[in-house]
Amino acid sequence: MATRWIFGSQLNHQLPIIKEADKEHDVFLFVEAQSRSTWQSYHKQKLVLIFSAMRHFAQELEEKGYTVDYREAESFQDAWTAHHKTYNSDTVYITTQTDYRMRVALEKWQSRLAKDITVTYLSDIPLFMLSYEEALDALDGDGPWMMDPFYRMMRKRFSILVEDTKPVGGKWSFDSDNRKPAKKGTTFLEARSFRPDEVTQEVIQKVTSEFSSNPGSLENFRWPVNRKEALAALNQFIEDRLPTFGTYQDAMLMDEPFMSHALLSSSINIGLLSPKEVIEKAEQAYLDGHVPLHAAEGFIRQILGWREYMRAVYIRTMPDYRSVNTFGHSVDLPSFFWDAKSNMNCIHHSIQPVVDYGYNHHIQRLMVLGNFANLFGISPQQTADWFNELYIDAYDWVVLPNVLGMALYADGGLLSTKPYIASGNYINKMSDYCSSCVFHVKHQLEDDACPFNALYWNFVDRHEERLASNHRMGFMVKQWQKREEEDKEAIRKKAASLKAQLASGAFHTDKNTSYLE
Secondary structure (H helix, E strand, O other), X not given: OEEEEOOOOOOOXXXXXXXXXXXXXXXXXXXXXXXXXXXXXXXXXXXXXXXXXXXHHHHHHHHOOOEEEEEEEOOHHHHHHHHHHHHOOOEEEEEOOOOHHHHHHHHHHHHOOOOOOEEEEEOOOOOOOOOHHHHHHOOOOOOOOOHHHHHHHHHHHHOOOEEOOEEHHHOOOOHHHXXXXXXXXXXXXXXXXXXXXXXXXXXXXXXXXXXXXXXXXXXXXXXOOOHHHHHHHHHHHHHHHHHHHHHHOOOEEOOEOOOOOOOOHHHHXXXXXXXXXXXXXXXXXXXXXXXXXXXXXXXXXXHHHHHHHHHHHHHHHOOHHHHOOOOOOOEOOOHHHOOOOEOOHHHHHHHHHHHHHOOOOHHHHHHHHHHXXXXXXXXXXXXXXXXXXXXXXXXXXXXXXXXXXXXOOOOOOOOOOOOOOOOHHHHHHHEOOHHHOOOEOOOOOOOOEOHHHHHHHHHHHHOHHHHHOOOOOHHHHHHHHOOOHHHHHHHHHHHHHHHHHHHHOOXXXXXXXXXXX
């Protein structure tokens, strides 16, 4: 008897672990491990997604005639012990894990096995475009690396939007066409959502009962939990929403938490959709004349380029990468990151969808929340933990490089060319947040000044020497250097005051301390 162990982020019927299975001699093992769920305090909707998707996937295998052993246990070890007592497997097949912590846990588990049990690791394609080994070899040296050459390599390798090794349209990236703000009144076709079925309802009851203290709301669970639903979500995005994705992918509106974003990452990251099929559908939509090139390319770049690049960096740099902190930031993450109750309007409207759905889009993650954490000097590790816990699509391999590397530049430029910091002017340009905020986006030093303004220049000041040699930040350093010393000192004092206010709870609407005090 052989056991084929399926984990919650590997729910794809095209994986070798499933395609090579023998119905007569193999048993599939699934484990809902309470201890795994409490490694971190995950968003309730994330737990519902994983548990429900696992249960649906197990049912699909049973319907195909396979033997399935589905266990709810305190730990993976407890589940394995009970499973092995029942089935006495002498061989275990496992799909290669990207997540470093899970790899270490499996190594410890394997070291305790009897010597007559063989463990075989199988390919993780099609969960990714590159296998684990290919991703490990995809980056040269020890860095720093850049996404652009990696993305071009991937485009050529997989012949995506390429003609005779040249990019369709004459450019590899149409990012400059994907940065338009959405004016107030701009509307977007609603994203497909899914009503929880009986299986999901049972999981919701379990999470409500057993994980009541975990963050997030369960009132608006909308995510695909099986292959059929994930395909429906993909097809609706390609047909209705991809045409406007490119133009407005960097825009933010108070009443439009989803806009034209795909909302497919939760399905891709657990295997319900393969990145290859998603990329090919987007490419075909362009070839059929259904969507403009900049929309298809911009979407494909997120998956074929950035997603694979993040994973390659993670594989190459762990476990050391988790502790990077080039700026020495150590401020605690403020409490309003868990309830969205902030009097900074951009912060409130960026965090509220996370509380409600476990989701917001990439500009809110990068240019509002990441920007806030960097300018206030918040601990990179606390920030990464929050992203890992609160987001429906979050896993270590995608969170750590995206948050520590891109958003916070805590790795000193290992994977990204500049700190993604901005004053209030950027947020005002790309959103409608500022018009109804208690803070004034045009003010610099006044009591009601947007906190991002002084903090931006204070960041440039604190890291002037490092940023001066950065070709994308050098101009801003020169602008800072031209200021009168009196102006510089006023900004330093304002920034210090803002940081003291954050420590006192001033930006949390439930606190008594006013931002004017």
